[in-house]
Amino acid sequence: MEYMDILAAISAVYAIVSMYGTGYILSRFTKPFIENKRGSACIGIAYFATMLLLYLVPIEINVFAVYSLGILSAYLVMCRIDRRNYKQKTFLAATFFSLRWLSAYMTRILTNSVYNIKAVSDAYYIPEKQLLAKILIFGGVELLDRVISLALLGISAGYIVKTYVYKREDMSRKEMFMLIVPSITGMTGYGILIRYQTSSGMSWMEPIYGLYNGLAFLHFGISILTIVVMTVLFQNIKVRQEEKLQNELLATQIDSIERHIRQVESLYQNIRSIRHDMTNHILTLERLYAGNNVAEAMDYGEELKSALSQIAGEIKSGNPVTDVILQELKNEAEKRKIRFQSDFYYPTGTNINAFDVSVILNNALQNAMENARKSEAPYISVLSYHRNHAYMIEISNSFTGNLQWDEERGLPVTSKEKTEGHGYGLSNIRMVARKYAGDIAIDVKDHEFRLSIMLMME
Secondary structure (H helix, E strand, O other), rough: OOOHHHHHHEEEEEEHHHHHHHHHHHHHHHHHHHHOOOOHHHHHHHHHHHHHHHHHHHOOOOOHHHHHHHHHHHHHHHHHOOOHHHHHHHHHHHHHHHHHHHHHHHHHHHHHHOOOOOOHHHHHHHOOOOHHHHHHHHHHHHHHHHHHHHHHHHHHHHHHHHHHOOOOOOOOHHHHHHHHHHHHHHHHHHHHHHHHHHOOOOOOOOOOHHHHHHHHHHHHHHHHHHHHHHHHHHHHHHHHHHHHHHHHHHHHHHHHHHHHHHHHHHHHHHHHHHHHHHHHHHHHHHHHHHHHHHHHHHHHHHHHHHHHHHHHHHOOOOHHHHHHHHHHHHHHHHHOEEEEEOOOOOOOOOOOOHHHHHHHHHHHHHHHHHHOOOOOOEEEEEEEEEOOOOEEEEEEEOOOOOOOEEEOOOEOOOOHHHOOOOOHHHHHHHHHHHHOOOOEEEEEEOOOOEEEEEEOEE
């Protein structure tokens, strides 16, 4: 085999390995963002197959066009296997495309500088060992180039995946453009530098252009950092926004609980008033019966019973705060023609706080109300019981449709816009449950949504 054939064979093997490695990293990069996890392998395979086909095609094709077609094929497969959130997929494709080019040419500057090291250049030109030295040096430097390039690409892509919190959340057009700008900027600078190098006849190998290579390396590195940092900052802003909205929602719930407490105080005031007048009511009934006015006495008794029922309410859960919440939500359900059934009791004499139970009931029942009203025979059921030291609350409601899950939080994705302060009910319920060393479970079966909350009692 001729010397040049050996070098060409080494280059071909490294090129194919590099294509496969890039496809594998692309598959891992996109996997957390799509629902079909197994389908993520198809994304990497599409990229590798396209690149390999174009590499083997015996016609001249622009390198930039080749890699563009490779990432385009991966993008189309990504959209085919997961038909949603196309703006996010555009961001992923553009970001990976930019990271691949920038990391590759950063590495090329490093590895080409190896050839300018005196020990390497001297060994390269030893006459008696010239052929073997050239093959070993070429193979070693090319291997170093592929390893560093793939490592840099994998680290930068992996860090974006790790810090990108809301992977399943729809990306808006403004968010997409904002996150793509660093990639476009990096690639624009890359194109200008390469164009200048080509037009001026520069060579990466010539030491005279060391300053140019240093500036190019710095630009590529800053571009990669900008892409990663921009994504991280954007996600941090999203996290802070969600925390702010969640705190605002919790503050609203506190106001709601305070309103319920005021209603309880009003209830007790009315009960005390009734109790104060109870002697007069009893005397009135005695006089009516003594005068043989049975019909009038019975009517008077019914009016008194009705007044007491309106004041005390129908629901008796063992705690005045939960009584008021359940009664209020029952009344709201009846107005919406939703069947409401309650077999709830408050665990008195335990470490479980009425305020925490109120947060659970408010959030869970409001969610149930919104979902139940969409069905043809709407209903809501509230049940509580305990097993050993576990206090269980089960809230069921009629349900139509399918659930989409946010795998990062392990909760269903709400259909309401978070900017309106919704979507945090289940998060708040889980937060309360974990305060008592418990958790929540969600089950959807036979057109019924069931939320189970477990709290551990002392």
